[in-house]
Amino acid sequence: MIIVPVDELTELGVKIFTAQGATEDQARFLVDTLVEANLTGHDSHGIHYYAKYSERINNGFIKIDQKPVIVKETASSALIDGNWTFGQITAKKLTEVAVEKAKKSMVAGVGAFNCNHIGRLGYYTEMAAKENIITTMYANVGNPSVSVHNGLGKTFGTNPYSASVPTGSDTPFLVDYASSVVAHGKISVARAKHTKIPKHWTRDMYGRVTDDPNDIYDGGWLLPFGEYKGYGLQMISELLGAVLTGSRTGLPHIREPPAPNGVFMLAVNPEGFIGLDAFKEKTAQLLSDVKKLTPVSGERILIPGEPEKETKAQRLRDGIEIPEDTWGEIMKLCNRLGIETGVTQK
């Protein structure tokens, strides 16, 4: 395991993407979303994408010179054509438009299509919460890796869901998770670290129980969480993220471009309802009351978003751990691009 200071990892990322034609602004935003994923403990959505996105740029799937454009609009809705630029740039635009419209119209919905992989949804719902707007966000992932409830084989992507609200206190409120038991990237991380995985995460190619992270690369699949309840969320993310926005659905199975996201965000301004000040005050009170509850023996009660906050504080201090395989791929990439890494390994 390599440990790299956060600032150096960020500057390296900016170098990598500007060397391939991204503007400084594009690169800095993109890299911030990836480094933030590592900081908050979601390594599966982190800087291992430095190499993956570079490959997609090379293959023409990510079109750096394109920009997301609104193609349909009302005072409380918008549909964005991402034009296959970085998914993060499209998701940033989607969030900004949703927040702006919700500020004026109280409620807004914005969708995006022709959108590459946007990374961690929580990055965007948290962006909106900092602007005092409540959001829920749905995305489908165009590459199938998860079965439907009672289904054999991969049907849909990990189809994540996120929601965040302004809390009026230091306690965050951020829900952000895959509708599978785990995100696909968590299997990649286990594979890179050569560790086993829990038996309720995946099935092998024959539908058998397994704890080997390699099986999913050999015809196996992820399971939806909470049986039919997670299956419901999986389908909602497919219908709102993909069908409603005109994005590619998981079915029929098309492989390219890899892992695109159909994205839909609903944004709500508390001023249209109880009012912003009252919402923040009552939310802060509720979260504080929950924190004071008695936990079961040996456990802690955490508000959704608190584990991320704690991990971030620790990693900002200690740096980010990167598996040797991932680091090797990034070094190979830097070599190809002629980049001096300038990174201090701890």
Added chain:
Amino acid sequence: MIIVPVDELTELGVKIFTAQGATEDQARFLVDTLVEANLTGHDSHGIHYYAKYSERINNGFIKIDQKPVIVKETASSALIDGNWTFGQITAKKLTEVAVEKAKKSMVAGVGAFNCNHIGRLGYYTEMAAKENIITTMYANVGNPSVSVHNGLGKTFGTNPYSASVPTGSDTPFLVDYASSVVAHGKISVARAKHTKIPKHWTRDMYGRVTDDPNDIYDGGWLLPFGEYKGYGLQMISELLGAVLTGSRTGLPHIREPPAPNGVFMLAVNPEGFIGLDAFKEKTAQLLSDVKKLTPVSGERILIPGEPEKETKAQRLRDGIEIPEDTWGEIMKLCNRLGIETGVTQK
């Protein structure tokens, strides 16, 4: 077990509530939501409320002579004061306003407070889908029965979530479930039927594993589904359903009026995005493709909403089964109100 034809059960309900001062229209809508719950297999939300709501009318918690009123409004948002009439009447108004605003503004959000128990959320999201509007709906339940993740004791209600979309085919799409492993009413039904319950549904007053449905009436509690993932939905329904609308939250624990709902609905018009015809066509295709997938041995692949549709067809034909205890309470009520039941028991 008593089996009663659907029409007779409906007419009996209308008699019961008009005898207590409800208008014919109010009573017929209210009773339709309850009978529909039984028809679709959700007995926990069904006609056992004939007796419970009558008790709440008697105690002054349900105010039959009141009407829901919009107290705050924009082109795409509304906040409704339910004035403690039947929750169903308030939820009907909320749905109608959300649909109307979404038709004009593409996206809308409507909340309600001072709202009695509204019953099954799926009734309202399905109402909107029939009007070609996509909805997601959040409700908190003001009486605590579910622990938070890792928490000891009851903190929040079963805080349900529902979503529905127009499908453009006979296959419905309806997600509707509690953020607990099961709805509280499912325990009541097991208790009335004197059957055991699965061990992952509840804990007893000491936090111990149990299969006795009585334990929850003696200090026990329900668990959120899918561990921290269901806990996230539980909190979202509390924040959107209760905090945003100014309704009573589960914390602090106040007992009266019993089981009020804070309700929030988001409504989306496909015309603001891919367009209605395309949305319905692509949704029908997707659901048909999912139906054709191979199931695991001995299971079936069902679209969310299909189990309800199948149960409804069977119960419309065969009548609704009612536990003796529930029927006894309704007969006692009819006796008190001087109502001739006119019901044919099968």
